[in-house]
Amino acid sequence: MSWLSLLILIPLATALGVVVTPESKWYARRWIALWGTGIVLALSFVMSATYMQAVQQRAGDASLLTVSKMEFEHAVPWFSSMGIEYHVGVDGISMAMIVLTAIIIFTGVLASWDVKERSREFFAFLLVLVTGVFGVFISVDLFLFFVFYEVAVLPMYLLIGVWGTGRKEYSAMKLTLMLMVGSAFVLVGLLALYHAAGAATFDLNKLAMVDYSADLQSWVFPCVFVGFGVLGALFPFHTWSPDGHASAPTAVSMLHAGVLMKLGGYGVLRVAVYLMPEGAKQWALFFLVLTTINIVYGAYAAIKQTDLKYFTAYSSVSHCGFVLFGLCSLNLMGFKGAVIQMFSHGIMTGLFFGLIGMVYGRSKTRDLTKMGGLSRRMPWLATSFYIGGLASLGLPGLSGFVAESTVFLGGFFGNRWVDSSTMRVCTLLATSSIVVTAVYVLRGLARVFQGKISNPQFNQLDDATVAEKLCTGILVATLAIVGMYPPVLIDLIEHAIVPIVNRF
Amino acid sequence: MYLQPEIIVITTAFAVLGMEMFLPPRHRPWQTPVTLLGLAIGLAAVVDLMIRGEGEFLNGQFRFDGVTGWFKISFLSAGLLTVLLSADLLGGRIKAVPGRDRGLLYRGEFYTVMLFNLVGAMFLISATNLVNLYVCLELATIPLYLMVAWRRGDPLSSEAGMKYSILGATSTGALLFGLGLLYGLTGSVDLLTMGEQLSFGPATKLAIAMVIVGIGFKLTLVPFHMWAADVYRGAPLPVTAYLSVASKAAGLAFMFQLFYRVLGNGLADVSMALAVLAAVTMTLGNVVAVVQTNIKRFMAFSAISQAGYLIMGFLDRSGAPSMVYYMLVYVVTNMLVFGVIGFYLNETGREQIEDYRGLARTNPLVALAMMLGLFSLAGIPPLSGFVGKFFLFSVASKAGFHWLVAVAAINSTISLYYYLRIVRQMYIEPGFEDDPPIRPSRSIVTAMGLSTVLMIVLGIVPFFYETIYEQSRQWMAGAF
Numbered sequence: 001m002s003w004l005s006l007l008i009l010i011p012l013a014t015a016l017g018v019v020v021t022p023e024s025k026w027y028a029r030r031w032i033a034l035w036g037t038g039i040v041l042a043l044s045f046v047m048s049a050t051y052m053q054a055v056q057q058r059a060g061d062a063s064l065l066t067v068s069k070m071e072f073e074h075a076v077p078w079f080s081s082m083g084i085e086y087h088v089g090v091d092g093i094s095m096a097m098i099v100l101t102a103i104i105i106f107t108g109v110l111a112s113w114d115v116k117e118r119s120r121e122f123f124a125f126l127l128v129l130v131t132g133v134f135g136v137f138i139s140v141d142l143f144l145f146f147v148f149y150e151v152a153v154l155p156m157y158l159l160i161g162v163w164g165t166g167r168k169e170y171s172a173m174k175l176t177l178m179l180m181v182g183s184a185f186v187l188v189g190l191l192a193l194y195h196a197a198g199a200a201t202f203d204l205n206k207l208a209m210v211d212y213s214a215d216l217q218s219w220v221f222p223c224v225f226v227g228f229g230v231l232g233a234l235f236p237f238h239t240w241s242p243d244g245h246a247s248a249p250t251a252v253s254m255l256h257a258g259v260l261m262k263l264g265g266y267g268v269l270r271v272a273v274y275l276m277p278e279g280a281k282q283w284a285l286f287f288l289v290l291t292t293i294n295i296v297y298g299a300y301a302a303i304k305q306t307d308l309k310y311f312t313a314y315s316s317v318s319h320c321g322f323v324l325f326g327l328c329s330l331n332l333m334g335f336k337g338a339v340i341q342m343f344s345h346g347i348m349t350g351l352f353f354g355l356i357g358m359v360y361g362r363s364k365t366r367d368l369t370k371m372g373g374l375s376r377r378m379p380w381l382a383t384s385f386y387i388g389g390l391a392s393l394g395l396p397g398l399s400g401f402v403a404e405s406t407v408f409l410g411g412f413f414g415n416r417w418v419d420s421s422t423m424r425v426c427t428l429l430a431t432s433s434i435v436v437t438a439v440y441v442l443r444g445l446a447r448v449f450q451g452k453i454s455n456p457q458f459n460q461l462d463d464a465t466v467a468e469k470l471c472t473g474i475l476v477a478t479l480a481i482v483g484m485y486p487p488v489l490i491d492l493i494e495h496a497i498v499p500i501v502n503r504f
Numbered sequence: 505m506y507l508q509p510e511i512i513v514i515t516t517a518f519a520v521l522g523m524e525m526f527l528p529p530r531h532r533p534w535q536t537p538v539t540l541l542g543l544a545i546g547l548a549a550v551v552d553l554m555i556r557g558e559g560e561f562l563n564g565q566f567r568f569d570g571v572t573g574w575f576k577i578s579f580l581s582a583g584l585l586t587v588l589l590s591a592d593l594l595g596g597r598i599k600a601v602p603g604r605d606r607g608l609l610y611r612g613e614f615y616t617v618m619l620f621n622l623v624g625a626m627f628l629i630s631a632t633n634l635v636n637l638y639v640c641l642e643l644a645t646i647p648l649y650l651m652v653a654w655r656r657g658d659p660l661s662s663e664a665g666m667k668y669s670i671l672g673a674t675s676t677g678a679l680l681f682g683l684g685l686l687y688g689l690t691g692s693v694d695l696l697t698m699g700e701q702l703s704f705g706p707a708t709k710l711a712i713a714m715v716i717v718g719i720g721f722k723l724t725l726v727p728f729h730m731w732a733a734d735v736y737r738g739a740p741l742p743v744t745a746y747l748s749v750a751s752k753a754a755g756l757a758f759m760f761q762l763f764y765r766v767l768g769n770g771l772a773d774v775s776m777a778l779a780v781l782a783a784v785t786m787t788l789g790n791v792v793a794v795v796q797t798n799i800k801r802f803m804a805f806s807a808i809s810q811a812g813y814l815i816m817g818f819l820d821r822s823g824a825p826s827m828v829y830y831m832l833v834y835v836v837t838n839m840l841v842f843g844v845i846g847f848y849l850n851e852t853g854r855e856q857i858e859d860y861r862g863l864a865r866t867n868p869l870v871a872l873a874m875m876l877g878l879f880s881l882a883g884i885p886p887l888s889g890f891v892g893k894f895f896l897f898s899v900a901s902k903a904g905f906h907w908l909v910a911v912a913a914i915n916s917t918i919s920l921y922y923y924l925r926i927v928r929q930m931y932i933e934p935g936f937e938d939d940p941p942i943r944p945s946r947s948i949v950t951a952m953g954l955s956t957v958l959m960i961v962l963g964i965v966p967f968f969y970e971t972i973y974e975q976s977r978q979w980m981a982g983a984f
Binding site for chain 2: 078079081082121154169173177184192194
């Protein structure tokens with residue numbers, strides 16, 4: 001038994017605990033969920049500390065420059081005729097993602113403190129979803145990876161369909177189907193890689209040692225990139241994201257935009273880029289252009305939105321574009337920036353969606369034009385919102401700045417396989433989106449929180465409850481810690497990125 | 505001697521028939537436990553034989569080995585679950601009787617006919633001789649015509665029976681023509697000798713085409729699927745459930761016999777045709793399923809698309825274990841879904857998809873079982889349906905049919921769409937006003953519980969697939 005298995009067993013056990021809680025004690029469910037996710041959160045911190053120690057001990061080991069070294073590794077044969085194993089392990093990238101997931105689900109439970117309607121199913125599905133997410137991040141075996149990937153996607157259908165708002169059935173179906181088409185492409189790619197390797201293994205690091213022919217890589221790479229890219233909101237496959245996020249209940253939006261969309265970037269980095277460097281070189285330019293459109297288009301679309309959730313969802317599309325943009329620059333800076341952006345955007349967007357849920361729960365409207373002056377009634381929520389907004393427009397001192405500047409540097413350095421002037425033009429265009437972001441974030445926030453109270457009913461509203469203060473406080477603190485002292489994150493991920501870059 | 509399971513099942517069939525003749529009507533419900541017991545002992549006998557190893561009987565006319573054992577397990581489990589599903593209908597324990605004949609009469613005959621059909625299928629996979637093979641296939645088909653038309657008073661049931669038997673007879677004609685050609689080309693009726701003698705010419709291709717017509721009917725491959733929707737709709741529900749798995753498993757058994765033993769060396773030549781057939785079948789099945797409103801017709805098209813996935817296993821020589829495994833998975837999963845459908849139909853008389861609304865509130869456990877079953881059919885991990893499909897896709901990928909893998913994977917998404925339509929009705933839509941919770945009977949609970957557990961265990965515990973894999977490898981070594 002590895003420590004890592006606890007990351008999937010604890011949420012599952014918690015889900016079970018939630019299911020068996022009798023209906024008369026519905027309030028006990030949230031406490032069970034909070035305890036379960038709290039233990040996971042503590043565990044994730046302990047594990048990253050242990051991981052850092054292990055990394056420092058083997059500093060200077062030259063053999064680690066080309067192969068990802070996994071910690072907490074544990075393998076049990078599963079379908080051994082196919083070489084499938086229950087093989088788990090983490091490196092710095094997955095460790096960072098695990099911490100992110102743990103933070104988001106813990107705060108997500110806090111944000112759903114008042115879910116009373118069918119709370120049994122709600123918390124159970126939420127915890128199953130998180131099990132899937134943790135499972136993806138700890139998998140080394142690609143079969144296992146794929147299994148967890150789909151487990152993470154599917155509960156979303158019911159979570160949005162049952163507890164969502166607005167056009168929830170439509171959004172839930174659209175989201176599920178688009179993501180499943182994406183995973184269909186991933187499946188085609190995985191099987192092709194497996195059989196081309198001929199090594200009867202799905203082990204990521206063993207597959208990485210195989211030299212795939214350039215022909216194979218030239219069609220499998222885009223297959224896998226687009227497949228994961230759908231989840232990472234790659235233009236033009238991002239259309240599920242605004243509808244899905246807008247309809248989802250608070251905790252689900254947080255988890256989905258905060259963590260699930262990161263599975264896309266994570267998959268692209270882990271499977272597409274790591275296993276198929278040749279394919280990445282051939283296709284870098286194509287995807288670079290797409291992701292530039294992603295960034296710019298998302299930002300401009302956000303300006304036009306009047307619904308707070310659509311507004312944040314489009315801003316997410318733009319920010320997730322940075323992740324994929326960083327990956328397309330194929331250098332150390334770019335990869336590093338992409339991973340930092342995954343973390344930073346996860347926290348930031350989790351904060352946004354959490355806050356939107358809290359504000360909406362009070363004002364009963366998400367329409368920007370109908371809101372105003374709310375900071376007088378809810379100073380805590382307004383302040384948190386401002387901090388999140390400033391992080392998203394890249395203010396130094398908050399994590400967004402670290403992430404975006406690293407991505408832009410990566411893009412500007414470029415690589416040998418893409419014409420450097422094209423690269424720089426794309427980077428400049430992407431950088432310009434920062435200005436657009438500043439416009440929509442500041443304008444949106446001013447409209448909601450500044451000025452006179454637009455609706456007399458708003459005078460009765462209260463500020464955040466204890467649970468909500470804890471939820472937003474944790475997220476704001478994380479943004480600030482990573483922003484003020486980036487090494488806390490960079491040291492964690494750097495050792496894991498070096499082997500991937502050295503393959504180019 | 506390797507005939508114990510068959511002898512047990514036949515004995516049970518005659519015992520049940522005897523009970524029908526000699527017992528007064530009030531004691532006849534005992535026929536159900538007797539049938540169940542017979543099938544359970546039969547299953548135990550198969551497992552016992554599998555542990556003891558393989559062998560031949562009757563001068564090599566009857567062969568028992570690992571793969572035949574797994575097929576027999578599929579058949580017997582299908583029979584066992586069908587008996588559990590039909591108990592309520594045969595016992596008249598149903599609430600909904602709107603007008604026309606909804607129950608099932610003649611308990612003893614029903615079981616007898618079903619058991620004969622099972623024996624036919626069990627002999628089919630063990631036969632080593634073309635004539636036996638054909639006779640067994642008929643025995644595994646003709647009782648089904650009777651079962652489909654079991655409700656004499658119900659025009660839908662009679663129509664279904666008529667359609668099924670006419671189309672079935674036509675396809676059998678084509679099949680027999682193909683088999684005759686194969687005999688003429690090789691001059692032997694022993695399957696392995698035929699395989700050695702067979703050379704590939706135009707006549708062989710014609711023979712293969714004719715055989716595929718015959719098998720396509722049983723497996724519901726497009727364009728030989730026409731009967732499926734009407735027959736599924738018209739037949740009494742337990743029969744539909746039985747038909748959907750047993751007929752398909754028998755078709756697959758027949759295909760195993762012919763494709764691996766006789767056509768083994770030429771399989772690569774027909775792989776392109778099979779790939780196209782698979783792609784067309786799954787696409788048509790899935791696309792048409794989207795617009796269905798009746799859940800039985802819906803399941804018919806779902807079954808058609810599943811057949812498309814299934815025959816992907818023939819694209820590469822390593823595909824046998826994937827198909828055997830998928831068949832087993834399909835039996836338990838489909839029986840689970842049909843169990844829920846039958847239960848709901850018996851209790852409320854509802855069989856439209858939108859009638860399932862609110863089921864998650866009135867009967868959360870039944871809805872959960874249904875959702876898991878549908879997800880397994882759609883191929884969602886970690887349920888066994890996913891694992892089975894993954895292995896089948898892997899076979900196609902290994903044979904180089906990457907386009908087919910893409911078509912199949914996208915088809916899985918389409919199928920997810922229509923399976924989610926039912927999930928949506930159950931979980932999202934508000935239910936009927938003042939619908940009381942329904943209590944499933946003990947036999948239905950047993951059937952659902954058993955198939956749910958098996959469906960999950962098959963996908964997580966590697967023992968089953970690994971055993972099938974090892975045994976098919978030996979079987980394939982013997983087949984060529």
